[in-house]
Amino acid sequence: MRSLWKSFASVKLAIFLIILLVLASVLGTLIPQGRSAEEYAARYGDLAGLFVRLQLTNLYRSPWFLTLLFLFAVNLSVCTVTRLGPKLRRAFGPGTGTDAGSVAAMKVRGRLRMAGPTGAAAARVAQELGSRRYAVRAAGGDDGTVLLARKRRLGWLGSDAVHLGLLVILAGGIVSGLAGRRSHLALVEGQTADVPHAGFRVRLDRFETELYPQGGVKAWKSTVSVLEDGEPVRTEIVKVNRPLIHRGFHFYQSSYGWDWENPKLEIAVGTKGEPASARSVFLRTGERVPVDGPGITHLSALRFVPDFVLGEGNRVQSRSREPRNPAVLVEAWRGEERVYTGWVFAKFPDFGDGHGDGRAALSFVLKDLQAGQYSVLEAAKDPGAGLIWVGCLFVTAGVFLAFYWTPREIRAVLAPGAGGTEATLGGFAAKGRDAFRSEFEAVCESLRRAP
Amino acid sequence: MTESTLFTAAFALYVLSTFVYFAALFARRVKWAGKGLAVAGAGLVFHTAALVVRTVTSGHAPFTNMYESLSFFAWATVLAFAAIDRKFRLPKIGPYVMLIVVALVALASSPLMPKDVTPLVPALQSYWLWLHVSVTLVGEAFFAVAFVASILYLAADSEEKKEKYDSVSYRAVAVGFPLFTLGGLVFGMIWAFRAWGRYWSWDPKEVWSLITWFVFALYLHTRIVMGWKGKRSAVIAIIGFLAALFTYFGVNYLLSSLHSYR
Numbered sequence: 001m002r003s004l005w006k007s008f009a010s011v012k013l014a015i016f017l018i019i020l021l022v023l024a025s026v027l028g029t030l031i032p033q034g035r036s037a038e039e040y041a042a043r044y045g046d047l048a049g050l051f052v053r054l055q056l057t058n059l060y061r062s063p064w065f066l067t068l069l070f071l072f073a074v075n076l077s078v079c080t081v082t083r084l085g086p087k088l089r090r091a092f093g094p095g096t097g098t099d100a101g102s103v104a105a106m107k108v109r110g111r112l113r114m115a116g117p118t119g120a121a122a123a124r125v126a127q128e129l130g131s132r133r134y135a136v137r138a139a140g141g142d143d144g145t146v147l148l149a150r151k152r153r154l155g156w157l158g159s160d161a162v163h164l165g166l167l168v169i170l171a172g173g174i175v176s177g178l179a180g181r182r183s184h185l186a187l188v189e190g191q192t193a194d195v196p197h198a199g200f201r202v203r204l205d206r207f208e209t210e211l212y213p214q215g216g217v218k219a220w221k222s223t224v225s226v227l228e229d230g231e232p233v234r235t236e237i238v239k240v241n242r243p244l245i246h247r248g249f250h251f252y253q254s255s256y257g258w259d260w261e262n263p264k265l266e267i268a269v270g271t272k273g274e275p276a277s278a279r280s281v282f283l284r285t286g287e288r289v290p291v292d293g294p295g296i297t298h299l300s301a302l303r304f305v306p307d308f309v310l311g312e313g314n315r316v317q318s319r320s321r322e323p324r325n326p327a328v329l330v331e332a333w334r335g336e337e338r339v340y341t342g343w344v345f346a347k348f349p350d351f352g353d354g355h356g357d358g359r360a361a362l363s364f365v366l367k368d369l370q371a372g373q374y375s376v377l378e379a380a381k382d383p384g385a386g387l388i389w390v391g392c393l394f395v396t397a398g399v400f401l402a403f404y405w406t407p408r409e410i411r412a413v414l415a416p417g418a419g420g421t422e423a424t425l426g427g428f429a430a431k432g433r434d435a436f437r438s439e440f441e442a443v444c445e446s447l448r449r450a451p
Numbered sequence: 452m453t454e455s456t457l458f459t460a461a462f463a464l465y466v467l468s469t470f471v472y473f474a475a476l477f478a479r480r481v482k483w484a485g486k487g488l489a490v491a492g493a494g495l496v497f498h499t500a501a502l503v504v505r506t507v508t509s510g511h512a513p514f515t516n517m518y519e520s521l522s523f524f525a526w527a528t529v530l531a532f533a534a535i536d537r538k539f540r541l542p543k544i545g546p547y548v549m550l551i552v553v554a555l556v557a558l559a560s561s562p563l564m565p566k567d568v569t570p571l572v573p574a575l576q577s578y579w580l581w582l583h584v585s586v587t588l589v590g591e592a593f594f595a596v597a598f599v600a601s602i603l604y605l606a607a608d609s610e611e612k613k614e615k616y617d618s619v620s621y622r623a624v625a626v627g628f629p630l631f632t633l634g635g636l637v638f639g640m641i642w643a644f645r646a647w648g649r650y651w652s653w654d655p656k657e658v659w660s661l662i663t664w665f666v667f668a669l670y671l672h673t674r675i676v677m678g679w680k681g682k683r684s685a686v687i688a689i690i691g692f693l694a695a696l697f698t699y700f701g702v703n704y705l706l707s708s709l710h711s712y713r
Contacts, residue, residue, distance in 0.1 A: 011676045015669060022665050029655040029706055060653040173651070182648075212570040219573050240573035241646045252648040253573075380648050388650050392637045399629040431625070 008078040017072045024068065028059035073170050080163040091156040091407065095139035095148035100413045106426030108437055110444040114421045118145045118414045121421035124450055125412050128443055134410065147412040155430070158402025165394025168387050176384030188259050188374045192227065195379045198249050201227040205235065207256070207375040220253050222375040238377065248381050255376035257321050260306050262286075265328055266368035267301070267344060269293050272361055280367065285328070295361060296340075298333040304369075308345065316343070326369055332362060406431040410440065423447065454508065455566070457501035458522065462556045464494030465529075469553050472546035487545050488536065491552075495529050502526060509568040514584045515575055516712060517703070518566045521559035523585070524699075525552045527592035531623070535596050539619050543612075547599045575712070579642035586634025591695045593627025594667070598692035601685035617681055620688050621674065628667050631695075635660045656710035659698035666691040 007013060031051060032039075040048040040057060055062030103109070114121040125147055126136040134149035185193045187204035194201050206223040219239050225232040226246050236244045244251040262284055270278030271294040281299050283289045288300035305318040308327035316329075325347055332340040339362075346366040409428045414421050425444060429436035452460075468490035475483030502523065505513045514520040532548040558564070571580075597620045604616035639660065640650040651657060670687040673679040702710065 011672060015672060015677075018665050018669055022662050025658045025662050025665075028653065029658050029702075032707060033653065060658075214570065216570055217573060218570065219576070241577040241579075243645065243648070250648060252646075254648070378648050382649070385644060385650060388640065392640060396629075396633050396637050399632045403625045403629050 005078060008075050009082045010075075011079060014072070014075050014079060017068065017075055020068055021072060024059065024065055027056060028065075031056050031059070033060065034058055069170065073167060076163050076167060080160050084160055087156045087160065091150065091153040095137065095411075098139040098146050098148050098411050098413075100415075100424065103411045103413050103424050103426035106411065106428055108427035108429075108433075108440050110425040110427075110440065112423050112425070112444055112448050113417060113419070114414075114423055114447060114450070116420055118416055118421045121423060122147060122412075122414050125414070125423065125425075125447060128446055128450075129410060132439065132443065134408075139411075145414040147414070149410045149412070150407065152405045152407045155401050155405040155407040158398045158400070158405065161394045161398030161401060163398075165391040165396075165398055168391030168394060170391075172384040172387030172391055174384070175387060176382050179383045181379075181381040183379050184254060185377045185379055186257075186374050187222075187377065188372045191374075195249060197381065198247070198379070200247070201230075202251065202377070202379075203227055203232070204375055204377075207373055209256070209373070220256055220375070222253055222377060224251060224377065248383070250380050250382070252378040252380065253375070254378035257374055257376070258306065258323065258371040259374050260304060260318075260321065260371055263304055263369045263371040265301055265304065265366065267299065267328065267330065268363075268365040268367050269296070269299060269332070270363045271295075272363045278363070278365070288333075291332075293332075296332045296334050300331045300333070301328050302331060303329040306371075308343070323369070323371075326366060328366055328369075330364060332364075403431070408436055408439070410443065452500070452504075454501050454504040457497050457504060458556075458560070461494045461498035461501055462553075462560060464490055464497060465525075465549060465553050465556055468494060469546060469549040472549055476543065476546050484545055487549070488533070491529055491545075491549060492533070495526065495533070498522070498526050498529070505568075511571050511575075512581045512584065514588065515571060515580070516565065516569065518559050518564035520584065520588065520699075520712075521555050521564065524588045524592065525555035525559065527585075527589045528552050528555065528595050531589065531592035531596050531627075534626075535593075535619060535623055538622070539615070541600075541615060541619060543603060544596070544599055544616075544619065547603065548596060551595055551599065574646050577642060577646065579638060579645065583634055583638040583642050586630055586638060588634075590627045590630030590632075590634055591692075591699070593623045593630065594688075594692045594695050597621075597623035597627065597688045601688040604685040605682065613681065617684065620685060624667060624670060624688060624691075628671065631667070632664065636664060654710055655706040656698065656702045659694065659702050663691060663694040663698050666694050 032043075035057065037048070037052070040051060044051060051057050055064065059065055114124065122138075122145060126149075129136050129147075129149040132151070134151045135153070136147055136149040139146050139148035181197045183196045185195070185202065187193055187202075187207075189204055189207055192201050192203040203225045204222055205225055206221075208221050210218040210221065212218045222238045223235065224238050224244055225235040226244070227233070234244075234246065238244045238251055238253050240253045243253075265283055265285070267281045267283070268278040269281055269291060270276075277294055279291075279293065281289060281291055281293075283299065283301050285301045285304045288298055290297060291299045293299070303316075304326070305316060306326050307319040307322060307324040309317055309319040309325070311317040316327075319325075325345070327343050327345045330340070330342065330344050331338055342364075344364040344366045346369065349363075349365040407430055411426045413424045415424075416422070425440070427436060427440040468487050471483055471490055472487035475481065475487060502513045505519065505522075509515075514523045528548065529552055532544070532552075536545065600616045600620035600623060604613055604620060607613045607616055639657070643652070643657075644650040666687065670684060670691060673687065674684055703712070
């Protein structure tokens with residue numbers, strides 16, 4: 001047990017683990033994560049299976065990577081705890097044991113002669129150091145002739161704050177992973193949806209896409225109402241970078257799209273070769289509407305696709321959700337007799353290779369289509385996030401303390417000497433030794449000149 | 452003056468500064484190095500003006516595509532170098548840092564980088580753009596200075612020089628590391644949480660920032676706890692800066708990321 005503790009207290013282990021984490025992380029960016037089996041097979045051929053078995057395709061959530069992180073966390077904790085005690089003593093302890101020998105061992109030293117008895121000299125030294133924001137205390141000898149002066153003492157704990165912060169962040173990550181809830185809500189205007197695990201509902205009142213004059217999207221704006229027991233309790237505009245937050249749930253503008261299930265269509269029906277005869281018919285898919293048309297009485301729209309393409313076995317498919325090649329399957333009726341069935345395109349008027357008696361005589365064009373847009377909101381509850389921010393605060397405070405607030409220490413031993421007091425000063429700074437040396441010399445100089 | 456005039460003027464002055472610096476180096480005239488710094492300072496003034504004009508005309512932070520961020524990174528590198536130089540007065544670092552600056556500015560001016568002012572996509576419309584990118588790039592600018600000092604360390608012939616370069620490299624890392632931690636990781640996480648709904652998604656840009664952070668953490672631990680100095684430290688600092696560069700360029704052009712703003 002003791003040796004286990006010892007090995008986890010080793011900085012060498014930390015360095016080894018960090019190198020492993022770095023190598024694993026690099027690997028995870030070289031192999032795209034979380035793709036489909038087909039994509040890996042196409043990309044890596046025979047190696048794909050091996051990669052999947054070694055969990056290199058979902059590396060950051062794989063048991064072995066998490067084990068590595070766990071070992072790192074244990075190492076970090078043990079290292080921090082074992083070093084914390086001595087550092088706390090160094091920063092805040094009484095400094096007993098400070099004596100002439102310990103001062104003589106310090107790298108920065110000064111020796112000077114002061115007038116008056118040691119008590120008065122000690123008071124002058126304390127005052128000088130106090131005016132430079134050192135916290136001065138009598139240490140070692142009971143007669144107060146040994147002084148210990150320290151400043152920027154929190155700097156001792158900078159690296160510990162970073163380590164603690166990292167542990168809190170890792171804990172936050174665990175909480176997020178275990179207790180986080182996420183769902184995507186695709187809503188058309190006016191639609192209400194249950195938020196899973198939330199106990200309240202949200203309604204999309206309005207969704208708009210704002211464009212820049214020169215093109216490009218300026219903003220996606222969803223006006224969202226929160227409904228509790230059916231009653232709206234708040235309404236806010238959700239944009240990218242501006243989520244709505246309600247009872248621990250964040251609602252993000254995540255995506256959008258067109259609702260192609262039920263678009264409003266305008267189809268021009270006429271006689272072939274006579275554009276003047278065309279008249280517009282407005283309908284939705286699944287509808288059958290009467291037409292005062294050339295030789296037909298009704299028109300129905302059976303099916304709509306936004307991006308028409310013929311797939312395997314000549315099956316009609318939509319290649320994408322974008323309206324790149326919109327097409328509608330129509331049926332024209334004369335009374336109870338179906339005279340035409342065929343696909344009508346927006347981009348290829350009169351392409352119609354449909355069938356039926358009307359084929360030779362009728363002309364159809366898909367003139368316009370209007371689909372409602374739906375907005376996709378991501379509803380997320382992340383109970384780990386709070387810990388993450390606390391951890392970040394510790395890490396940030398820690399790095400700045402460690403590098404911008406480096407502790408300094410000056411010890412003084414005062415002993416009666418010829419014509420007054422003999423003072424020996426020793427100084428220590430963890431970093432920034434040049435700046436410290438000049439401060440130290442200024443202290444000595446000022447004490448020498450003092451009456 | 453227009454942004455491109457100011458930018459070109461800055462470019463010209465940086466090139467001139469590099470020449471002066473190298474002339475000082477090869478002619479062994481230490482005094483000329485001071486002139487090199489002065490010319491670089493003049494370039495920095497024009498460069499600052501160019502960035503301000505860009506910000507005013509575009510209405511957004513001057514680092515939303517590769518051209519802008521390269522320009523800003525070059526600017527920050529001159530600034531970081533000036534800060535370190537004030538402290539250490541090492542005439543030999545100047546020419547090589549300016550060489551990097553000139554390379555960055557040249558890359559920014561190349562026809563590969565579109566310079567049009569484009570309106571901000573929704574994801575970038577946030578004040579976190581200012582905080583996240585500027586603090587990160589200033590941090591990385593100090594890594595660039597550490598990189599140059601580390602290379603000079605490896606090339607130096609006398610112990611005295613080596614010790615100075617080693618110390619400059621460490622000081623630059625010590626300034627850059629907290630900035631990179633705050634700007635790159637902490638601000639990045641906060642912004643990701645606001646814009647994308649998750650503070651960490653193991654996106655390649657995020658992972659490479661973490662890798663960079665880990666490499667510099669190694670630099671600091673091997674140095675402070677294990678007492679490594681000199682050659683091994685220099686090599687780690689060089690790897691660290693290369694990781695930062697890869698985070699910056701490599702991820703945008705070589706890996707697929709949610710975070711590739713070219």
